Amino acid sequence: MGVQETDVLVLGSGPGGYASAFRAADLGLSVTLVERYPTLGGVCLNVGCIPSKALLHVAEVIHSAQDASDLGITLSAPKIDLDGVRAYKDRTVQQLTGGVGGMAKGRKVNVITGEGRFRDAHTLTVSDGSEVRFKHAIVAAGSSPVTLPFIPHDDPRVWDSTDALALNDVPNHLVIMGGGIIGLEMATIYQALGSQVTVVEFADQLVPAADTDLMRVYQRYNKDRFTVHTGTKITGVDASGKALIITAEPTKGDAITLEADALLVAVGRRPNGHRIEADKAGITVDERGFIPVNAQMQTNQPHIFAVGDIVGNPMLAHKAAHEGHVAAEVIAGHKAAFEPLAIPSIAYTSPEIAWTGLTEREAKAKGLKVATATYPWSAAGRAIGANRSEGKTKLIYDPDDGTLLGAGIVGINAGELLGELTLAIEFQACVEDIALTIHAHPTLHETVGLAGELAAGTVTDIP
Numbered sequence: 001m002g003v004q005e006t007d008v009l010v011l012g013s014g015p016g017g018y019a020s021a022f023r024a025a026d027l028g029l030s031v032t033l034v035e036r037y038p039t040l041g042g043v044c045l046n047v048g049c050i051p052s053k054a055l056l057h058v059a060e061v062i063h064s065a066q067d068a069s070d071l072g073i074t075l076s077a078p079k080i081d082l083d084g085v086r087a088y089k090d091r092t093v094q095q096l097t098g099g100v101g102g103m104a105k106g107r108k109v110n111v112i113t114g115e116g117r118f119r120d121a122h123t124l125t126v127s128d129g130s131e132v133r134f135k136h137a138i139v140a141a142g143s144s145p146v147t148l149p150f151i152p153h154d155d156p157r158v159w160d161s162t163d164a165l166a167l168n169d170v171p172n173h174l175v176i177m178g179g180g181i182i183g184l185e186m187a188t189i190y191q192a193l194g195s196q197v198t199v200v201e202f203a204d205q206l207v208p209a210a211d212t213d214l215m216r217v218y219q220r221y222n223k224d225r226f227t228v229h230t231g232t233k234i235t236g237v238d239a240s241g242k243a244l245i246i247t248a249e250p251t252k253g254d255a256i257t258l259e260a261d262a263l264l265v266a267v268g269r270r271p272n273g274h275r276i277e278a279d280k281a282g283i284t285v286d287e288r289g290f291i292p293v294n295a296q297m298q299t300n301q302p303h304i305f306a307v308g309d310i311v312g313n314p315m316l317a318h319k320a321a322h323e324g325h326v327a328a329e330v331i332a333g334h335k336a337a338f339e340p341l342a343i344p345s346i347a348y349t350s351p352e353i354a355w356t357g358l359t360e361r362e363a364k365a366k367g368l369k370v371a372t373a374t375y376p377w378s379a380a381g382r383a384i385g386a387n388r389s390e391g392k393t394k395l396i397y398d399p400d401d402g403t404l405l406g407a408g409i410v411g412i413n414a415g416e417l418l419g420e421l422t423l424a425i426e427f428q429a430c431v432e433d434i435a436l437t438i439h440a441h442p443t444l445h446e447t448v449g450l451a452g453e454l455a456a457g458t459v460t461d462i463p
């Protein structure tokens, strides 16, 4: 409480905030971290990346048990103890948020719990009554789920992702509005736990940011698991009766009516730029709530930086953390810039959908010359042996010099396979480099090497 002086104020303790705070402290600066919630880690650790991945692991275990009969093993149907599953998810979250808390303590970061608002360009007031005077600030206040005016968000059967991850109930029929990454991860979890799941997506395909050929593989594999309506817009929700009555209008054909026990609204996230009184510090915020920054992560006020979801898409934890490091380093006087060639995106679904660098669609939209090479997992021993040969690995490259522009993978562990491809793009590797790198046999990453060989012409057919 009272007035506190600091070299660096960090507002928000998500991956952008804690990465900035820790880097700044490691570089010898005094740091004050203000977070409105009692645990550190932001959306990602508390109600985002981590609890969802714990529950997706549970879903994977259930699916593996259900698929065991294909392998000649008879297992009885999984019996789900929802309290036990919730406890597993909570333990996972606590281990990580506790770890971040310990790391803050270890670095003597001054943590203040309370809601912060700017008073002027060098002062933040906090709801616990304290006031922080800062030389530099890093705004890492994140984003919140988008709400829509025609949806009765105050009805307990209407969920956002935080409600879905609370795992209070497994509805008989769950309708998910939005077939993006978060919507499909929740579909995977609730279908495994026993819900009938219907996904309604406005765009023509699920995960609109991913290449269509990858999404076709995903949708074919899941055709019996979920009902999917693409090119369809939810236009009304009637919450007056026992069931939610949801009206949806496809671009072609007649309106659909769905009866649901719960509706998860997963139509995106809105940056929190308008919730921190940024104007009092003279920080420009655009009409959507994003704070514009340069490659050094500086706002229009050169001593105030912003990182993470609040500065723009993609809204991903690893992007936020890297931006946080840049901001802290620039404040400490280092020469640093956020200029990645590739930011990986992953849907941790079954199968996983993962891409890095440019998608084929983005590369073509940029007017680049584009070639692709795709290796099907139906020809990959490791995938066949795992009874999961539905996947494929695709490289997107410049046909003139073979430079790798991007890569997309759909299949089990696709997210793990993306690491070498992100590195390859950052190193401006070409497809020959990938082809000449010895990939172990039989592995899933062998499909990366074989796609490279197809592109380089050293393999010309697929068994």
Ligand code: FAD
Pocket (backbone or CB within 6 Å): 011, 012, 013, 014, 015, 016, 017, 034, 035, 036, 037, 041, 042, 043, 044, 045, 047, 048, 049, 050, 052, 114, 115, 116, 117, 140, 141, 142, 143, 161, 182, 272, 275, 276, 307, 308, 309, 310, 315, 316, 317, 318, 319, 320
């Ligand atoms: P946040 O993590 O949102 O943190 C912002 C923090 O600021 C919050 O703790 C908030 O309480 C605090 N705050 C805001 N305003 C104030 C204020 N005025 N005063 C005090 N504190 C304030 N990303 C991935 O990369 N991988 C994933 O697998 C993944 N899964 C996700 C699953 C779900 C369900 C969701 C919702 C998101 C997921 N994301 C994932 C996205 C990821 O969580 C975000 O990109 C990431 O958390 C952004 O970090 P950030 O530091 O910008 O903000």
